[in-house]
Amino acid sequence: MSRPAAERALAVHRRLMRLGAAEPAVAEPWAERDTSVRAVEAQLARLWSNTSDDGEPVVTEKGLPHTRASVLNLIVTVPDDAAAERVVTTMLGLGFRHPSRAIVLVADPDAPGPPLDAAISAHCHDGRNATDRVCYEAVVLTVRGEAARHLSGMVAPLLIHDLPTHVWWPGDPPFADAIFDQLVEMSDRVIVDSSDFADLLVGMRRLTTLRRRSGVGDLAWRRLGWWQELTAQFFDAPRFRRYLPNLNRLAIRYAVPADGGAAASASPLAGAALYAGWIAARLTWRRYRTVGPLTDGSLRLSLEGRHEMVDLRIEAVPTDEFEPGELLSVRLRAFGETGAAEFIIERSGDEAVVATNADGMTALLRRVTMQPSTEAELLAADLVSDRHDPIYEEALRAAAVFLAAARPVEAAG
Amino acid sequence: MTTKPEAGTTRRSAPPHDGTPTSGDRNPLREGLRLERIPEPCTMVIIGATGDLAERKLAPGLYNLMLGGFLPPEFTVVGFARRDLTDQAFRDHLRAGIDQYSRNRPASAAIWESFSSSMEYQRGEFHDAAAWAELATRLQRIDRDRGTAGNRLFYLAVPSSLHPEIVRQLGAAGLASSGDVRGARRKGWSRVIVEKPFGSDLATAQTLNRQVREVFDEEQIFRIDHYLGKETVQNLSVFRFGNGLFEPIWNRRYIDSVQITVAETVGVEGRGEFYDQTGALRDIVQNHALQLMAIFAMEPPIEFRAQDLRDEKVKVLRAVKPMSPGEVAHDTVRAQYRSGWVAGEPVPAYRDEPEVAPDSETETYVALKLEIESWRWAGVPFFLRTGKALPARATEIAVQFKQAPLALFARAGAPPMEPNFLAIRVQPDEGILLRFGAKVPGPGFQIRGVNMDFRYGSSFAVDSPDAYETLILDAMMGDASLFTRDDEVERAWEILDPISAAWAAGEGGSLHFYDAGSWGPAAADEMLARDGRAWRRP
Numbered sequence: 031m032s033r034p035a036a037e038r039a040l041a042v043h044r045r046l047m048r049l050g051a052a053e054p055a056v057a058e059p060w061a062e063r064d065t066s067v068r069a070v071e072a073q074l075a076r077l078w079s080n081t082s083d084d085g086e087p088v089v090t091e092k093g094l095p096h097t098r099a100s101v102l103n104l105i106v107t108v109p110d111d112a113a114a115e116r117v118v119t120t121m122l123g124l125g126f127r128h129p130s131r132a133i134v135l136v137a138d139p140d141a142p143g144p145p146l147d148a149a150i151s152a153h154c155h156d157g158r159n160a161t162d163r164v165c166y167e168a169v170v171l172t173v174r175g176e177a178a179r180h181l182s183g184m185v186a187p188l189l190i191h192d193l194p195t196h197v198w199w200p201g202d203p204p205f206a207d208a209i210f211d212q213l214v215e216m217s218d219r220v221i222v223d224s225s226d227f228a229d230l231l232v233g234m235r236r237l238t239t240l241r242r243r244s245g246v247g248d249l250a251w252r253r254l255g256w257w258q259e260l261t262a263q264f265f266d267a268p269r270f271r272r273y274l275p276n277l278n279r280l281a282i283r284y285a286v287p288a289d290g291g292a293a294a295s296a297s298p299l300a301g302a303a304l305y306a307g308w309i310a311a312r313l314t315w316r317r318y319r320t321v322g323p324l325t326d327g328s329l330r331l332s333l334e335g336r337h338e339m340v341d342l343r344i345e346a347v348p349t350d351e352f353e354p355g356e357l358l359s360v361r362l363r364a365f366g367e368t369g370a371a372e373f374i375i376e377r378s379g380d381e382a383v384v385a386t387n388a389d390g391m392t393a394l395l396r397r398v399t400m401q402p403s404t405e406a407e408l409l410a411a412d413l414v415s416d417r418h419d420p421i422y423e424e425a426l427r428a429a430a431v432f433l434a435a436a437r438p439v440e441a442a443g
Numbered sequence: 444m445t446t447k448p449e450a451g452t453t454r455r456s457a458p459p460h461d462g463t464p465t466s467g468d469r470n471p472l473r474e475g476l477r478l479e480r481i482p483e484p485c486t487m488v489i490i491g492a493t494g495d496l497a498e499r500k501l502a503p504g505l506y507n508l509m510l511g512g513f514l515p516p517e518f519t520v521v522g523f524a525r526r527d528l529t530d531q532a533f534r535d536h537l538r539a540g541i542d543q544y545s546r547n548r549p550a551s552a553a554i555w556e557s558f559s560s561s562m563e564y565q566r567g568e569f570h571d572a573a574a575w576a577e578l579a580t581r582l583q584r585i586d587r588d589r590g591t592a593g594n595r596l597f598y599l600a601v602p603s604s605l606h607p608e609i610v611r612q613l614g615a616a617g618l619a620s621s622g623d624v625r626g627a628r629r630k631g632w633s634r635v636i637v638e639k640p641f642g643s644d645l646a647t648a649q650t651l652n653r654q655v656r657e658v659f660d661e662e663q664i665f666r667i668d669h670y671l672g673k674e675t676v677q678n679l680s681v682f683r684f685g686n687g688l689f690e691p692i693w694n695r696r697y698i699d700s701v702q703i704t705v706a707e708t709v710g711v712e713g714r715g716e717f718y719d720q721t722g723a724l725r726d727i728v729q730n731h732a733l734q735l736m737a738i739f740a741m742e743p744p745i746e747f748r749a750q751d752l753r754d755e756k757v758k759v760l761r762a763v764k765p766m767s768p769g770e771v772a773h774d775t776v777r778a779q780y781r782s783g784w785v786a787g788e789p790v791p792a793y794r795d796e797p798e799v800a801p802d803s804e805t806e807t808y809v810a811l812k813l814e815i816e817s818w819r820w821a822g823v824p825f826f827l828r829t830g831k832a833l834p835a836r837a838t839e840i841a842v843q844f845k846q847a848p849l850a851l852f853a854r855a856g857a858p859p860m861e862p863n864f865l866a867i868r869v870q871p872d873e874g875i876l877l878r879f880g881a882k883v884p885g886p887g888f889q890i891r892g893v894n895m896d897f898r899y900g901s902s903f904a905v906d907s908p909d910a911y912e913t914l915i916l917d918a919m920m921g922d923a924s925l926f927t928r929d930d931e932v933e934r935a936w937e938i939l940d941p942i943s944a945a946w947a948a949g950e951g952g953s954l955h956f957y958d959a960g961s962w963g964p965a966a967a968d969e970m971l972a973r974d975g976r977a978w979r980r981p
Contacts, residue, residue, distance in 0.1 A: 184639030254475070259512045262472040266481055267516060267590065271470055310469045381553055386516065394590070396516055398509075398556035 064144035067184055070169065074188065077152050083310040102413060103195040104132045105185060105213060116405065117200055123406025131190050132172045135286070137178040137209060145177040146184070160202075176426060182212040190260055194218045194244065198409065202228045202296060205236045219244035221412055223405075225300035225355045231437070233297075234430040238423070245418035250300040251354070251375065251425070252408040256400065257305060257357055260384055266361070270388055273364040273371050278311055278338040281361045283345045285352040286327050298355035299327055299433075302344045305357065307429030308421070315340055316401040320435050329436035337364070342432070352377070356402060364388075482919035485594035485632075486585050488578070490609055491601035492522030492533065492564065498540035498637070501600065504911040506541045506550060509558050511908075513916055517590045523578060525569070533564035536736035546909070561589070569601075569609055575616035586631070593631020596919055603640055603937040606653040608630040609945040610635070613717070614658035621663055636665045636918050639730055640721070641927070644943065645936035652929045653685075665918045666927040670838075671729045672910030672917075675869040678899070679840075682867070682875065684743050692844075694819045699862060700974075702841040703735050704981050705829040708785050709836075710959070711807075715798030722805045724777070724939055727829040733935045734927070735761065735869070736825055739840050740815055749923040753931060760934040771945035772952040774813075776967045779807035780832040783959030790832050790959035804954055807831040811942070824974070828967060832959035837981035838869040851887045861892050864979060874898035 059072050108117055152167040160257065165168065189195055197217040210323050214220050219242055227233030242244050242339060265271045284302040309315070315333040322330030327346025332339055347358055362373040371388030380398040403411075473480060485506070488706050508514050522533045544548040557777065565581060567574025586593050597613060599606055613635070621633040637655070642648025649956050655664060683690055692698070705727050711718040718726065737756035744751035766774060782792040793799060793807050808830035815825060844863040853859060864878040875897045883889040917925055945951030957965035962978065971977055 043958065044455055256512070258472070258476060259478075262470060263481065263516060265470045265472055267484055267517065267592075268468070269590065276472070309472070312474065381551070384516065394516055395557075397553050398512070399551065399554055419475065 044292040059148075059149065061149035062327075063147045065146055065148045067146070067187055070150065071147045071187055072169075073150055074167065074169070077150065090110045101130050101193065103130065103189045103193050104413070105195065105197040105217065106132060106134045107197070107199055107213065108134060108201075120200075120405045120409055123404055124410055130193065131188075132164050132166070133185055133188055133295075134168065134214075134370075135173065135185070136171070137173045137181055139175060139178040141174040142177075143174050144314060145173065145175050160402035162338055163354050173403065179209065181209055182216045183235065185213070186216060196221055196244075196247070196413065198222075201226050203233070205233065214240065218242060219247055219416065221247035221249070221409070223300075224248035224304070225249075225297050227297045227300070230300055230303070231430060231433040234300075234426055234433065236301075238427055238430060244416045246422070247412040247415060248304070248422065248426070249405065249408040249412065251304050251419075251422050252411055253301055253355075253358070253403065254305050254308070255411075257360065258308065259308070259358065260375050260382070260398065261362070262374075263384075264386060270371075270373075270386065273366055273388060274313060275336040276338055276364040276366060277335060277340060277362055278365060279341045279343070279361070279363040280306060281341075281343045281345070281359075281363075282306060283347050283358040283360075284327075285349050285354055285356045285358055286346040287354050288348040288350045299344070299346070301355050303429040303433055304422075304425050305360070306344060306432060307427070308344055308345055308425035309362075310342075310432070311424035311428045312421075317343075317435050322436075323438045324433070324436040325438065329432075331432055331435060351379075353402065444841075467530060478513065480920070481513055482515055482518075482916065483594055484515045484591045485596055485919060486519040486521055486582055486589075486590075486591045487596045487598060487915075488521045488523055488582070490523045490569075491598055491599065491605075493524040493526045493528065493536060494600055496600040497522070498536060498756060499544050500911045501915070502537035502540035503545035503548075504909060504915055505537075506545055506555075506558070506569075507547055507909065508912050510547055510554075513912075516591075518561060519585050519589050519591055521578070521581065522562070522564040522837045523566075523567055523574075524856070525566065527566050528564050529561065530564050531725075534559040534562050537562065547814040563890045569605060569612065570874040572612060574616060575618070579616045579618055591631075592630065594634045595631070597633070597635045598915075600637065603638070603642075603651065606637060606651060609656045610655050619658045619663070621660070628772060631805070632663075632921070633659075634663050634665060634918055634921070635659055636666055636667055636915075640725065641666055641932045642936065643721070643725060645933060648932050648936050652933065656929070660930055662923070664929070665923060666929075666932065667914055668730045668734055668927050669910040669914065670869075670924040672735060672875075672912075672914040673869060673929070674899070675867070675873055678873070679867060680747070682853065682961045691742075695821055695823050697844055698823055699845045700824045700826065700976060701733055701736075701739065701844045702826045702828070702843070702979055703734075703739070704837060704839050704841070704979075705732055706835060706981060707829075708833060710780070710790055710793070711796050711799065711830050713797070715796045718807075719799045719803055719805050721808045723807055723829050723831070724943060728809055728811065729935050729939055730927070732827045732829055733938065734931075735838075735840060736813070736827065736929070739867075740817075740820055740825070742819070747924070749926075752924050753928045757928065757931050757934055759815060759817070761940065762814050762815045762820070763938050764814045764947070765938060765941050767941070768948070768950040769843055771942050772950065774811065774969055774970070775942055775946075775951060776808075776810040776955060776964060777847075777946060777952070778808040778830070778955035778957050778964040778966070779803070779805065780807050780830075780959045781956050782960065783832065784834055785960040792959075793832075806946075806954065807958060808833075808925065808955075808963050808967075810963065810970060812970060813938070825962045826971060827880050828963065828978070830957075830963050832958050833962060835981060836871065839866050839981050840869070841866040841979045841981070843976065843979075852890060856888060858890075860890055865977065866981070868981075873900055950959050 054094055062069060117134065120233055149170045150167060170183055171184065173184060177184065195217045195221040197213050198221040199210075200223065220240055222237070224230065224233055224237070237248070265274055282302045282305055284298060286298050289305065310333060313335065315335050318332045318334045318339065321332050321341075322328070329344050331342045333342050334340070349358070352358065357377065359374070359376045364371045368389055373388070374383070374385045376383045376385075377400055380399065380401050382398055384396045384398055386394040486738075489501060491497065493683060505514070505520065509518075519832045528536070538550055538555060563581070565574070565578055567578065582595060585591055595618065597618070599609060601609065619633055622631070635655070642651050678836045683693060734756070737759040741755035742758065742760045744755045779793050780790070782795070783790055793805075794801050794803050799805075808828070809825065810828040813827060814823045817824070842865040844865070846860070846862055850859060860880045866876040866878070868874050868876065877895040878892050879895070880890045883891050914925060917923070942951065955966045957964040962980070968978060
């Protein structure tokens with residue numbers, strides 16, 4: 031245990047307030063210690079009353095002076111300092127794609143001090159067009175003591191009504207905690223990053239049981255988007271598609287920290303596992319037996335494919351060149367009439383080489399861009415999504431099955 | 444890095460595959476991805492590849508499509524033009540366009556090297572049959588080497604006066620046959636994209652259509668109007684047909700009138716010679732403005748498919764009442780800009796622009812009142828206006844709703860309320876604005892118009908793709924929804940020809956003048972004022 035809880039909470043709070051310092055604010059930031067939800071509500075209502083200095087309503091030919099896009103409420107829960115730091119960076123990166131109202135919660139039932147501190151800041155960003163100004167507000171609530179066990183009642187009056195509400199849980203969500211259930215209950219969509227889970231298998235299993243109207247968003251899954259696109263492209267051409275039933279090997283390599291020590295993400299295996307789960311679910315591969323249990327992030331399973339047994343290998347590669355968890359290469363292999371065919375995506379810096387060796391053709395080789403997305407881009411992409419993703423849900427279930435199968439014997443019992 | 448197949452295998456038993464994909468003819472890995480399908484492997488042949496369009500629009504468009512992962516790996520580009528260029532010089536020409544005009548610029552060296560290896564150049568005169576035969580041989584070789592499966596997309600990036608000859612040569616070289624069209628049994632498809640202008644009147648449009656159709660079937664022809672590639676077209680349909688609120692009021696019972704504005708701040712921009720022969724009516728109204736009107740006014744299509752959409756659009760155009768010479772004088776205003784100031788810059792008079800005749804009678808501004816004689820729109824005037832050197836760049840459709848039946852608040856001393864407007868902005872600031880009256884707080888009944896403003900740019904995190912990217916991709920996928928069909932083009936000319944004829948005969952009212960930087964001539968305001976209406980300020 032490092033610092034007392036109260037001091038920690040204040041440090042988090044100060045960091046979050048940098049949201050106000052680093053961005054153009056349109057109204058004076060407001061902050062109050064030991065305040066009430068009612069006072070916060072009143073302050074929010076005042077924020078966007080469009081009056082000029084002489085009290086006249088401001089209405090211009092082109093509309094209100096700032097566009098108030100009402101699209102989404104976002105609740106963010108911040109468990110600790112590190113997560114707070116990340117939330118600040120990410121939210122600054124959202125720019126004009128910001129949700130209409132963000133409520134950042136720093137909740138600690140064990141902390142001493144007043145039950146509620148609050149701060150509000152309002153911001154405007156340039157939109158896509160020069161004339162677009164998108165405005166939104168961020169509300170930071172630091173909740174202590176008993177009040178921290180009743181967050182939903184505190185947050186509910188502060189949401190913009192009739193808008194979808196997403197809750198984003200950076201870091202390792204407290205799946206077993208009542209606070210988690212409360213906030214999930216009041217949201218339409220839950221956003222997590224499974225590569226932050228302390229126990230990937232437990233977390234993925236819990237995700238498969240969450241039932242929200244608009245589903246679950248997983249930033250680890252979003253990170254795979256471009257890999258999935260490139261993989262699918264191999265098989266868009268009918269002449270290569272016929273190899274799909276005959277795939278017999280999938281080898282995935284992903285990055286882990288070179289020193290084997292402190293990882294930026296707790297479960298770098300998440301992306302590789304979801305990718306394997308995605309292919310397996312789409313091609314209806316079933317777990318058959320465990321060839322190599324999970325050791326140092328690597329595992330090997332034998333799966334039952336359509337016509338072939340499939341050798342699934344996930345290999346952790348210690349490297350400092352890439353962020354932990356990033357995929358480094360994917361190789362798919364099949365047998366066809368003209369011998370082995372191989373489909374390869376190999377990462378190289380901010381680019382990737384994509385190659386097909388099949389049909390006796392010399393390699394069809396391309397170089398494509400492979401810029402990893404920032405957390406802000408991933409979150410922004412998820413914020414526009416408002417429905418279940420059955421493809422993700424199937425991939426998640428398959429990944430959980432693989433992880434369970436690959437559990438080392440001593441941990442499995 | 445190794446990119447060759449691995450030598451060792453874990454399982455040697457390799458039953459011959461049965462050739463059946465895992466789920467019918469679909470790629471199961473594509474399910475749920477951003478794009479439900481991407482184009483089939485194909486070769487795009489840019490005819491007129493050394494020109495301005497290839498450099499400014501096509502090269503950046505293709506590069507962005509490639510970066511976005513929208514092009515199949517086998518995709519190949521062949522440039523065809525008169526100039527003597529090497530493959531490398533052609534690639535450099537396209538790269539220069541990307542470095543200057545692409546929203547992703549400059550091109551990354553390694554990625555460009557990889558992408559440009561799929562680009563070739565062939566020199567040839569457009570009338571030289573041997574050059575086209577050589578092109579055909581080249582395309583067959585590409586099909587073999589790169590797996591482009593006999594699919595070809597020809598982009599005619601040349602003035603439309605050259606289209607008939609090029610199309611004839613394509614036919615003669617056997618490059619136009621497509622699948623089983625016209626009894627051919629060819630593997631792969633062949634499509635052709637043509638740019639406007641599609642003729643300069645009905646007769647020339649019919650001739651051009653006939654010449655192209657002698658070689659290509661209508662479903663192979665993609666007439667590009669880049670306005671239709673803008674997101675707004677789909678947005679407009681979603682707005683109308685996806686919301687229960689608006690469709691019920693989209694008719695003569697609730698709508699008083701409709702204004703369609705295509706306003707440009709620029710002058711003729713070095714196109715003096717072309718523009719002086721063309722004028723605003725042919726340059727903008729014939730395609731952009733009438734297309735916007737047709738999409739706005741059409742009946743719900745049976746399905747959101749090319750054939751159904753275009754059937755509905757052409758029905759609108761067929762219902763437009765052609766004008767008699769007397770009506771032209773009454774319901775049209777043509778004008779030309781004098782010198783003035785636009786956005787703080789002096790603008791010379793149109794007649795002082797380079798390559799423009801000093802006594803030119805060409806209109807740089809048109810305002811029209813059209814009537815759509817259909818069950819839905821009878822009695823609702825559609826006002827169309829377009830002009831150059833106007834004070835703001837704006838394209839919008841503004842719907843003026845009928846007034847409430849009783850001026851209830853006039854008795855309380857309030858001035859007459861302004862009508863409700865719904866403005867659909869196409870560019871810039873794509874969005875939708877609803878203007879209605881609200882009571883100013885306080886005693887008495889002071890009523891003010893207020894705006895409810897929705898902007899796409901403020902609400903969605905994704906960028907709209909460039910219109911050319913959308914359209915090239917659609918043509919590759921064979922989706923003609925956003926392209927113009929021959930009967931639409933011809934019907935648009937049937938509407939406009941009587942107007943140009945009356946003007947030319949001096950029966951359609953005189954040419955007016957307006958200051959550059961103003962919203963057009965007073966006569967255009969008077970045309971609306973006659974009916975008690977006024978132009979909206981976009």
